[in-house]
Amino acid sequence: MGFLGIPLRAKMYDYAKVLELERELIRKERQIEYLQLELKRYQTAIEELRQGMRPVGLVQDVVESNAYVRLEAGQLYEVTIPPNLKDKVQPGLLVVLTPNKGAVLNVVERRLTEKDLWSLKIEKNINVFYEDVVGLDKELKELRKAVEWVLSPAIRHKRESIVRDSRLLEEAGTVLLFGPPGTGKTYMAKAVAGSLNKYGQRTAFIKVEAYELVSKWLGESARNVRELFRLARGEAPCILFIDEVDAIARARTEITSDAGRDVQGMLNQLLTEIGEGFHANKDMAIIFATNLPSVIDPALLDRIRKVIYVPPPRSKEDVKKLFDFYLSKVSVDPNIWKDGKMTMDAFEELWKLIRSRRLIYEVSIQPRNIKVFDEYWITPRDIKNIVQEAASDAAFQEEEHVTLERLVEYVKGLISEKPSHMSFL
Numbered sequence: 194m195g196f197l198g199i200p201l202r203a204k205m206y207d208y209a210k211v212l213e214l215e216r217e218l219i220r221k222e223r224q225i226e227y228l229q230l231e232l233k234r235y236q237t238a239i240e241e242l243r244q245g246m247r248p249v250g251l252v253q254d255v256v257e258s259n260a261y262v263r264l265e266a267g268q269l270y271e272v273t274i275p276p277n278l279k280d281k282v283q284p285g286l287l288v289v290l291t292p293n294k295g296a297v298l299n300v301v302e303r304r305l306t307e308k309d310l311w312s313l314k315i316e317k318n319i320n321v322f323y324e325d326v327v328g329l330d331k332e333l334k335e336l337r338k339a340v341e342w343v344l345s346p347a348i349r350h351k352r353e354s355i356v357r358d359s360r361l362l363e364e365a366g367t368v369l370l371f372g373p374p375g376t377g378k379t380y381m382a383k384a385v386a387g388s389l390n391k392y393g394q395r396t397a398f399i400k401v402e403a404y405e406l407v408s409k410w411l412g413e414s415a416r417n418v419r420e421l422f423r424l425a426r427g428e429a430p431c432i433l434f435i436d437e438v439d440a441i442a443r444a445r446t447e448i449t450s451d452a453g454r455d456v457q458g459m460l461n462q463l464l465t466e467i468g469e470g471f472h473a474n475k476d477m478a479i480i481f482a483t484n485l486p487s488v489i490d491p492a493l494l495d496r497i498r499k500v501i502y503v504p505p506p507r508s509k510e511d512v513k514k515l516f517d518f519y520l521s522k523v524s525v526d527p528n529i530w531k532d533g534k535m536t537m538d539a540f541e542e543l544w545k546l547i548r549s550r551r552l553i554y555e556v557s558i559q560p561r562n563i564k565v566f567d568e569y570w571i572t573p574r575d576i577k578n579i580v581q582e583a584a585s586d587a588a589f590q591e592e593e594h595v596t597l598e599r600l601v602e603y604v605k606g607l608i609s610e611k612p613s614h615m616s617f618l
């Protein structure tokens with residue numbers, strides 16, 4: 194007989210069984226998460242197709258109530274202009290045609306002028322600096338090493354005098370940051386720009402979100418990628434930050450749809466622009482970021498000099514450091530705050546809750562031989578949100594400072610949310 198009268202053998206057997214089932218459960222959960230993401234991807238693809246089905250073209254000429262419209266693919270159509278659009282349709286404008294390409298359906302307002310493009314992209318007054326990035330010392334150092342020399346004339350000249358064959362400098366300053374959501378990819382890129390501007394030379398920060406590129410510029414995306422690089426070169430020294438690059442750099446896009454072709458066109462253009470090399474992209478660092486590096490086209494990966502994993506906080510100490518950092522920016526109950534840090538007793542209260550949460554990030558980037566598997570509890574973004582919400586709540590309730598109770602409340606709110614598993618192998 195074993196403990197509490199349960200036969201020992203039976204107990205050991207059950208234990209093994211439980212472990213096995215638990216493992217199976219995790220595997221199934223992961224599959225569900227994956228399928229949900231797949232589902233979303235299909236929905237997006239359908240949406241793209243729907244948009245792509247509406248032909249878009251450039252008006253070449255208008256003759257009475259007819260317009261000559263050239264589609265992106267090159268064919269010229271003579272189409273009818275409905276009376277309500279009579280005044281609007283003019284040569285040089287983009288229009289959407291009916292699916293049978295018989296008439297103009299609408300005038301597209303999204304022809305971006307240089308000015309529009311610019312106001313969309315250039316971030317002014319960046320107020321994130323190196324010292325604001327918590328717990329990513331190694332990653333930040335790698336990022337700096339990869340991009341700063343491209344931007345700094347002094348280091349650059351030194352480098353060029355050592356590396357005499359410029360081909361060895363090609364694709365310099367191209368970096369891919371990848372990692373789970375909310376770990377600081379966008380934040381780190383901003384910190385580079387912010388710090389260079391503050392401590393070094395003026396450096397423009399041009400940020401584009403690839404999903405936005407695809408949805409807003411459908412039909413003329415390749416041209417806009419070209420334009421983007423042209424303008425960025427004009428702004429050098431600059432950091433061109435292309436966030437969520439998976440949206441335009443998927444290895445397997447559906448090229449039978451207009452939308453798919455469009456994305457393919459963007460990728461090709463992107464490869465061309467980077468391939469122009471060191472001298473064309475002088476004084477320009479290109480930083481890409483994504484959660485889903487495994488879908489990225491091998492040709493693009495091949496042109497990226499450095500791939501950097503931005504991990505989630507991996508230890509209790511890492512988590513505490515982030516709480517200390519964000520709490521140091523608000524007024525905290527002195528009972529839980531000593532010497533610029535949260536007291537260990539108070540933190541334990543939060544930690545007890547946090548550690549019950551479980552998130553998984555698992556990806557592989559085959560062409561670069563990179564495999565990552567991380568289990569974690571909370572992201573820097575979560576921590577920032579908790580502190581921010583607790584603080585605004587305190588203000589709203591006219592309390593003097595953030596108390597442990599408030600923090601506990603928001604941590605509880607977080608752990609009641611559905612956990613996420615990201616697994617892309």
Ligand SMILES: Nc1ncnc2c1ncn2[C@@H]1O[C@H](COP(=O)(O)OP(=O)(O)OP(=O)(O)O)[C@@H](O)[C@H]1O
Pocket residue numbers: 325326327328329372373374375376377378379380381483484573574575577
């Ligand atoms: N290492 C960090 N140190 C301090 N704050 C951080 C850190 N990482 C993230 N944060 C905070 O969390 C916010 C969100 O981070 P960020 O936008 O960089 O995440 P991300 O990795 O780009 O996520 P996503 O993949 O969803 O785009 C930041 O604005 C910052 O306030």
Ligand SMILES: [Mg+2]
Pocket residue numbers: 378379380436482
């Ligand atoms: Mg981001």
